[in-house]
Amino acid sequence: MNQQASNNVKKYIVPHLQNIYFFVAVMSLVLIIWQDYGMNKVLNIYPETTPSVFANSDVINNGNSNASLVENEQGAQLHCETKASDAWPFCSLDLVLTEDRSAGINLEKFKYLSLELGYQTTSQDTVLVYLVNADQKIKTKHGSYIIANKSNMTTILPPSGTSHYKLPLAHFFVPSWWILQNKATGEAARPKIDNVIGLSIATGDSHQLRTVDITLKNLQFSGKWISAKSLYFLIILMWLALISVHGLINIYQQSESLKLKHLETKNLEDINSFLSIQKNEFELLAKTDALTGLYNRAGTSELLQQMKANPNSVYSLIMFDIDYFKKINDNFGHEVGDEILTTLATHLQNNMRNSDHVARWGGEEFVIFCPDTTEYNALRIANTLRKNISELPFPMAINVTCSFGVAPFFAGQENSIQDMFKAADNAMYEAKLAGRNRVRIGKH
Ligand SMILES: Nc1nc2c(ncn2[C@@H]2O[C@H](COP(=O)(O)OP(=O)(O)OP(=O)(O)O)[C@@H](O)[C@H]2O)c(=O)[nH]1
Incomplete structure (x- = not known):
């Protein structure tokens, strides 16, 4: 879609x-x-569409019966006198519905044939109503085909006088004489009304010689759309x-x-x-220092917890502080002081081992945690760093030096972290007191 x-x-x-x-x-x-x-769907046949009406009798079979027809406002009146002969005596009122045999009326969509008939007879008899379906191609029981008009028939037993009849088309059947005459069997013997070209109202089966008057007043087919x-x-x-x-x-x-x-x-x-x-x-921002990009105290707490939790940790702490930084700030301005801090931080980041954890501990004070490093090795690292810093080209060609304190970490001891920091801090203080730009080892 x-x-x-x-x-x-x-x-x-x-x-x-x-x-x-x-x-x-x-x-x-x-x-x-x-x-x-x-x-309701109604097809009026008589008198509205005034089809051709004829009187017919057994004369066509070499009989002697007389049939005459008068048409007036009363309707189509058949007067019949049956006479004895070798033929079966009958008279009929025949309506030709269409002249064109290939264009008969399809009555399959209709349900009833409604009739208004006047009837008088000298001897009780039935009336036969035929619907003639044109040109049926019929297969006989011998397998050959014949073309014939199929007669579909129903019977009424009319009282004297005028009566109305509503004959269901489903009640029409193929009379036995037609089946015999056409040797029809199976489907061929079943009624068919899809191409009806004629309709006959005929005297019944009685052989009694009689006078019959049949008046057709009205005829229509009805059904549902x-x-x-x-x-x-x-x-x-x-x-x-x-x-x-x-x-x-x-x-x-x-x-x-x-x-x-x-x-x-x-x-x-x-x-x-x-x-x-x-x-x-x-x-990361919360754990790092905004000016230098180094870890701050918060960024170090995870490491300290690991160190404390692992009884086999071998760490040494290097703590150092820029000498006379206040003077530098005072002489060259705070911005220059900041530049010195960042220059120093960059040097630390580029020159310390990846495994070393470098942090700005506050102001102009830094710490380096060195894993798998003995106190002696940390002393050597601190001395190299001290020397390198003193030779670094700082802004304004300022000669910057730092004082260092080194202390080992004794895992498993009570207050091991505090003791380590205290020892490093004391050692750094000693270095300051001793004249600065030097390294001292702290004692626990
Ligand atoms: N420019 C700058 N200065 C800072 C920063 N943090 C701290 N300082 C300054 O660093 C100075 C530290 O001074 P002090 O603690 O007296 O130490 P010092 O002057 O280095 O002297 P010693 O440590 O005894 O050698 C103070 O003036 C602080 O204002 C910073 O981020 N930037």
Whole structure:
């Protein structure tokens, strides 16, 4: 579904689904009631369409019966006098519905044949009503084909006088004489009314010689525009279509909301990963000194905890402080003082081992934790550093020196961290007292 179609579904269909269901339910009910009480389809034959009407008799079979026809405002009046002969005696009132044999009337959509007949007879008899279906290609039991008009028939037993008849077309059958005459079997012997070209109202089977008067006053076919079966089928189709569309919309909406949730999750993941980067940066900022980029005291606490927790730790601490830094600040300004601090920090970062942990302990005071380093080795490292610093090209060609205190870390001892710092601090103080720019080892 493209975006436009999806928007249209969301805008015009989804909000109205409830109304659509209600509308279809009401429409189904209305159609069912209408089909039952209305939707009538009527085909008036006589007198409205005034088809050709003829009187016929057994004369066509070499009989002697007399049939005459008078047509007036009363209707088509057949006067019949049956006479004895070798032929079966009969008279009939024949209506030609269409002249064109290939364009008969399809009566399959109709349900009833309604008749208004006047009837008088001198001897009780039935009346036979025929529907003649044109040009049936019929397979005989010998396998050959014949072309014949199929007669479909039903019988009524009329009282004297005028009566109305509503004959169901489903009650018409193929008379035995026609089946015999055409040697029809199976499907060929079943009634067919899809191309009716003629209709006959004939005297019945009685052999009694008699006078019969039949007056056709009215004749029509009636039915429904849509049969109940077709209508129910249509209604079921309509509901199936509605339910299917609703189902498809549901599936589509669920897949859309799933896509949206995936997108939201992805966005959240992106934000989280951004925030976690930020968190790491903030954590780092909190642990580092803003001016020099070295660790600050907070950045050292994790290391101190590790040292304390590991009884096999071999560490030495080098603590040092810039000599006469106050004077440098006073003589050259605070900015120059800062530059000296950063120059010194850069030198430490570039020249200390990666495993050494260098931190600015405060002001112009620095500490270096050296792992796997004995007190003696730390003394050597401190001396090299002292010498290098005193030779470093600082801004304004200022000669900078530092005083160092070195102390070992005795793991497993009570107050080992405090003792180590105290010893280093004391040693550094001694170095200052001894004239500065020197290294001293602290005693625990
Ligand atoms: N420029 C600058 N100065 C700082 C900073 N932190 C501390 N100081 C200064 O460093 C100086 C330290 O002075 P003191 O503690 O008297 O020590 P000192 O002058 O170095 O003397 P000794 O340590 O005895 O050799 C003070 O003037 C502080 O203001 C900083 O981040 N930047």
